């Protein structure tokens with residue numbers, strides 16, 4: 185197989201992706217003087233940041249208003265208090281949060297401020313202060329738009345519609361030297377669709393591994409590319425930690441905030457929509473407790489096993505899962521009528537509510553009418569959003585599920601976001617900076633901070649030219665040929681029938697059943713083995729109906745690699761004695777059932793062993809084998825902070841190293 189004719193783009197840094205992390209990395213690199221930068225993306229308008237949002241999409245940063253004290257160290261402590269988070273990363277994320285935030289303000293992201301220029305905050309989940317801010321439901325979309333303006337103005341080349349299918353390393357496998365991409369508009373039966381990027385550095389901003397999950401609130405355009413990073417030897421970290429919660433599925437949107445606070449009915453039906461019934465009433469001792477649990481789901485959106493006991497709000501996620509996944513029914517929110525338990529003649533008896541829910545609705549002047557009336561009164565844009573997406577909440581029920589939303593874990597990176605593979609910088613959601621719990625909004629902050637740090641490091645330390653073309657091709661030849669061979673084998677399966685979507689559904693169904701918020705050792709084991717078996721026979725089992733489906737084949741390959749590593753990490757965690765925490769429940773035969781009428785699979789106990797709070801699981805894929813380490817969490821550094829000392833080190837170039 186000849187590779188000499190393939191196009192080779194040589195540059196100092198190739199940035200992969202076009203979400204908020206990728207665009208910021210490219211923008212910063214040029215700001216810091218590193219001009220020779222290119223962006224490669226499967227789609228400029230694809231990914232989570234560009235296509236998602238929530239009731240009040242949140243950005244987390246240091247307090248920048250008012251009289252309440254805050255400090256970098258305090259914020260670092262909040263971040264690391266979530267458990268299994270390295271203190272040095274927490275300190276960097278806190279220290280750069282204001283800089284990253286003000287950069288967004290300066291380029292035009294409309295974060296609100298008061299007449300005195302204070303960026304007033306509010307309190308988000310796992311936040312002891314009021315550090316959160318928001319530019320509205322589409323904060324991350326605005327961020328991508330403003331950052332794109334910056335990179336366009338700087339003339340940074342964008343290789344759009346190029347899907348990265350492999351990370352290229354030197355022959356020793358110790359440093360990244362570029363990537364291989366598939367040009368998506370080329371018919372691979374007519375000419376070779378491969379494009380090589382020969383780069384001294386790779387900034388990898390491919391987002392969360394969304395394509396692994398069937399039930400998901402990630403936008404459909406986000407698939408992720410974590411598997412090929414594992415393949416190149418990059419370590420994974422905290423892969424067990426993801427967030428799940430209740431979302432609508434026809435149009436993917438988190439059902440947090442007012443959608444729950446207006447107290448909709450929870451209805452389930454048979455698969456064909458018949459036999460509608462309100463299912464929550466079967467499980468609560470009185471209507472007041474049921475209504476309170478629904479109300480609190482608004483504030484406490486992600487599923488959390490700590491919030492199951494005593495009819496807590498996360499019991500609702502379990503009941504929705506029970507109806508949909510276990511019983512095979514469909515679940516809906518209905519805003520057209522009040523929950524019948526707690527109402528008479530259609531009027532809700534608000535006196536049944538606990539004090540917090542009652543006071544909230546009273547202060548909002550919303551102690552009246554039906555859920556849709558209360559929603560219209562408190563948050564009309566929440567109704568308009570669904571209308572704009574073809575769903576009229578005043579006329580129809582909204583189908584829901586417990587969906588995958590965010591990966592707290594991901595790829596390994598140090599305090600400059602460089603991974604164990606040198607010159608390879610995972611930034612944004614693909615980097616596993618977070619621990620078990622994290623304040624809402626810290627994902628967007630982490631993406632901006634991490635991409636800024638990677639750019640600082642590259643601009644200071646890794647400014648070198650890429651390899652000469654001949655040397656690059658020689659080093660990477662076996663890897664390039666392996667990918668081309670994989671592509672050739674997939675293309676040999678071209679016929680009149682395709683099963684790539686079917687394979688994708690099998691992958692997604694497996695993860696939703698065994699690697700989402702309801703887990704067990706048995707399921708993780710079986711599913712990890714099934715993922716590996718499917719990966720091994722993928723080429724043989726694949727059929728494609730069009731040459732353009734080659735991209736989906738490479739994605740299935742990536743997703744299976746990724747799924748195998750994620751499920752193996754879950755298995756390792758449970759075998760080590762890890763129990764329910766974060767946003768998942770693990771079956772424990774010695775544990776408690778949330779309610780006696782629930783089946784055995786929901787029996788669980790909480791992680792109480794401090795070991796798991798203080799250690800981070802890391803994994804490395806070698807061949808088809810995963811090896812694990814459990815490393816103590818690094819403490820938050822306490823630097824002396826003496827100005828003259830720092831200044832001297834700074835002048836002598838000893839800071840960035």
Ligand SMILES: Cc1cc2nc3c(=O)[nH]c(=O)nc-3n(C[C@H](O)[C@H](O)[C@H](O)COP(=O)(O)OP(=O)(O)OC[C@H]3O[C@@H](n4cnc5c(N)ncnc54)[C@H](O)[C@@H]3O)c2cc1C
Nearest residue numbers: 201202203204205226231232233242348391612613625628
């Ligand atoms: C419903 C929802 C609500 C959320 N709300 C909040 C919130 O309120 N606050 C908060 O902090 N976070 C929130 N998050 C999380 C946050 O939005 C994401 O973590 C963040 O936007 C990820 O940005 P990113 O740049 O890392 O990745 P993305 O925005 O996902 O971008 C990834 C990019 O990589 C590209 N790409 C992927 N694979 C390849 C490949 N193989 N080749 C080339 N290109 C590739 C994609 O097309 C895309 O351009 C929310 C997420 C969801 C789903």
